[in-house]
Amino acid sequence: MDMLFGSLAGTLVFGGLFCALSRQLVRTVRTVRNGVEAVGRCVRKYATENADGFTQWHYVYGFRTAEGRSVEFEEPTMMMEVGRALTVRYLPTDPRNTATVASSSVWSPVLGQVFGALLTGALTLAGLALTVIAWRIK
Secondary structure (H helix, E strand, O other), rough: OOOHHHHHHHHHHHHHHHHHHHHHHHHHHHHHHEEEEEEEEEEEEEEEEEOOOOOEEEEEEEEEEOOEEEEEEEEEOOOOOOOOOOEEEEEEOOHHHEEEOEEEOOOOOHHHHHHHHHHHHHHHHHHHHHHHHHHOOO
16 A cells, blocks of 8 residues: 555656656747747856755856847756857747747757656656556555
């Protein structure tokens, strides 16, 4: 019975993560394909350290929309120099939440999302298989 509840809980957690990552991936790809281009810059980077001592770099980008609105956003990318000019894509209906530096030549933001979606999808399927096994043993 414990195995049934454990596998079901794991399936729900990983299934939720899979849905969230897939939604983010679809939004990024939609923005790359249909978004408006703007010239942006890496405005700053900062580091955080987790409990294991692992340092993670965060990159903040800034750009102006076609309407002149200044927008900053953070996106996980490969190493980026502060001040470097780059192309930003965004959807005019929500520039703050859809902005991305991903493009046909810069895929690092998308690669992390694809990896996360594949991993959580595989773990969700494994959880479903364990749930079925636990249900039959019950």
